[in-house]
Amino acid sequence: RYLQERESMGFRGIRGLASVTRRLSFSSAANMEKPSKLTLIYFPVQARAENIAMMMEYAKVDYDRIFTGGKTYIDDKKAGKIPYLQLPVLEVETKIGKKVTLAQSGSITRYLAKICGLYPSDPVECALCDSVFEHAQDMSRINPIVNVFKEEAWKAKKEEYFSNFEEKVNCFLPQLGKGPFFGERQSPSYADFQVYHVLTNAKLVEPKCLEGKTALLKFIETFEKLPGVSEYLEGRPKPTSIGTKPMLDPRPTMNSPIQRRFK
Numbered sequence: 001r002y003l004q005e006r007e008s009m010g011f012r013g014i015r016g017l018a019s020v021t022r023r024l025s026f027s028s029a030a031n032m033e034k035p036s037k038l039t040l041i042y043f044p045v046q047a048r049a050e051n052i053a054m055m056m057e058y059a060k061v062d063y064d065r066i067f068t069g070g071k072t073y074i075d076d077k078k079a080g081k082i083p084y085l086q087l088p089v090l091e092v093e094t095k096i097g098k099k100v101t102l103a104q105s106g107s108i109t110r111y112l113a114k115i116c117g118l119y120p121s122d123p124v125e126c127a128l129c130d131s132v133f134e135h136a137q138d139m140s141r142i143n144p145i146v147n148v149f150k151e152e153a154w155k156a157k158k159e160e161y162f163s164n165f166e167e168k169v170n171c172f173l174p175q176l177g178k179g180p181f182f183g184e185r186q187s188p189s190y191a192d193f194q195v196y197h198v199l200t201n202a203k204l205v206e207p208k209c210l211e212g213k214t215a216l217l218k219f220i221e222t223f224e225k226l227p228g229v230s231e232y233l234e235g236r237p238k239p240t241s242i243g244t245k246p247m248l249d250p251r252p253t254m255n256s257p258i259q260r261r262f263k
Contacts, residue, residue, distance in 0.1 A: 032114050036095045038063040042088040043073075044252045046201065046239050047143035048105040049088040051193040052112060057232040058188075059116035060262035067252040106137060113190035120189060132175050132182050132191040139168055142201045146239050147246050154243040162206055169199070169213065176215055180222045188226065196223045204239060 038056070042049035044067040056063050068076070068087070077085050083103035090102040090111070102108050113119035120126040141161055149157050172195060177184040181192050199220060202209050210216050224230055237248035252258070 033094065034115065035092045037091075037093040039066060039091040039257065040064070040088060041066045041068055041091065043067065043069050044237075044248050044254065045143070045147035045246075046236075046248065047147055048140065050197045051190075052088065052090070052105065052108055054193050054197075054229050054232060055109070055112050055116045055118060055190060056260070058193075058226055058228040059118070060228060061112070061116055062261050062263070064257040064259055066257050067254050069254065072255050106133070109133070109190055109194070116190075118188065118190045118193075125183070128175075129183065129189045129191045132172070133194050135168075135171060136191070136194040136198045139165075139198045139202075142198060142205065146201050146204055146242055150244060150246070158205055158243070162202075162209065165202065165206075165209060169202075169210070169216070173213075173215060176219060179215060179219055181219070188223070192219075192223060196220060204242060 038061065040049060040052060040056075040063055042065075053063075053065065055061075073082075073087070076082050081101065082089055083101060086103065088103075088105055088108060090108045092100045092102060092111075094100075102111060110119065120129055141157075145154065145157050145161055172182075176182050180186065181188045182195065183189070196219075199210065199216060210220075224233060237250055237252055240247060240249040
C-alpha cells in the first residue's frame, strides 16, 4: 500500500510524502549498538560540530568534548590521529574495546543520528531528509564568516554569501511545509539540526536575513524549545566580535575533555 501511495503522489518530495511518512518510524536507538565512549574534537568555533553536539544533547547521549587547535592540532595531524587532516573528528570506543576515529562532519552526523534515534528507517524518507541536510551543508560557508574572516575579507565573503542567500533559503520552504519540523514531522530528524545551525549562524551576521520568512522563524523558535537543546544553547559560548576579532565568549578550556553526562 505504501508503494502504491508513493507512486500515486509522483514523488513530490518530503511534503508530498508527509501523510505517508508520519506513519514510518525512525531507526530505533534501542536497536543500535551503543558505544561505551564518544569524544567529539573540534576547534573553539561555532561551526561544523554544533549540529553534532546538539543531537547528543537532545538524545541525552553521554560524550566528552575537546576543543583543540594550534600546536596540539598540528602535532595530532603529523601523528596520523586526524583522518583526512580535518576536524571535527569523533572518537568512538565500543563496548568490546574497539576504537575508531570517525571523520567528516556528514559521516559523523549520520552515525550519531542512528545512535540518537534521529535517522529515518524508510530509505525514501532517509534520502529526502538527507537532501535537506545536504542543502544546509551547501550553505555552510557561513561558518568561516562567523568564526574566521576579518575586516575587508569578511566584508567580501559576507557580500558574496548573501548575494544568493534568499534564493537558497527559499528552497527549504516546500520541504518544511506546515512543520513544525522538516517533512511536516512532529519530531526532528538529523536534518533539522543542521538547518537550524546554518540559519542561526546566518542571523548572527545579518539579523534581518530571514525577515518575512515566517515558517522558518517559527521552525527556529520551535527547535530552540527542544529538551536538551534549549539548555545547551543557553549554556554554550557565544560568538563575539564577528568580522573584527572573532572568538567564543567565554573561551572554552582547550585540550581538556569536557564531560557531558545525562544519567
